[in-house]
Amino acid sequence: MDKYSFFDNVYEVAKLIPKGRVTSYGAIAAYLGAKSSARMVGWAMNGAGSDPDVPAHRVVNHIGLLTGKHHFNDPTHMQTLLEAEGIEVKNDKVQHFKEVLWDPMKELL
DNA sequence: CCCTTGACGCGTT
DNA sequence: GAACGCGCCAAGG
Numbered sequence: 282m283d284k285y286s287f288f289d290n291v292y293e294v295a296k297l298i299p300k301g302r303v304t305s306y307g308a309i310a311a312y313l314g315a316k317s318s319a320r321m322v323g324w325a326m327n328g329a330g331s332d333p334d335v336p337a338h339r340v341v342n343h344i345g346l347l348t349g350k351h352h353f354n355d356p357t358h359m360q361t362l363l364e365a366e367g368i369e370v371k372n373d374k375v376q377h378f379k380e381v382l383w384d385p386m387k388e389l390l
Numbered sequence: 391c392c393c394t395t396g397a398c399g400c401g402t403t
Numbered sequence: 404g405a406a407c408g409c410g411c412c413a414a415g416g
Contacts, residue, residue, distance in 0.1 A: 317398095317400095396412105399410090
């Protein structure tokens with residue numbers, strides 16, 4: 282536990298994201314206590330490729346923009362996955378973001 | 391060892 | 404309301 286890396290923690294939280302919901306890098310960072318280091322969450326996600334259980338497509342930036350879509354095998358794949366879960370995506374941006382936003386700080390609290 | 395980049399966030403202009 | 408700059412931590416060159 283004490284050896285739990287920040288990255289592993291990010292993966293764990295990402296795996297807890299329910300279907301049809303999304304979260305922001307900042308929300309995860311804040312939950313981990315590193316709210317100022319949202320970038321680390323994104324960097325951690327870069328290594329999430331080692332864990333297929335980590336739904337990186339459900340993690341977007343603070344405005345619901347699919348900033349990480351370029352890191353997928355196919356940029357369109359991310360939007361497809363989100364739409365498949367009932368999430369509206371328009372112009373690479375999550376619609377009704379506030380409604381589908383899954384905040385670990387509140388949901389897991 | 392120093393500099394640059396990176397899937398972000400927030401304050402200020 | 405959009406654009407810009409700074410802060411954050413880590414990894415690659």
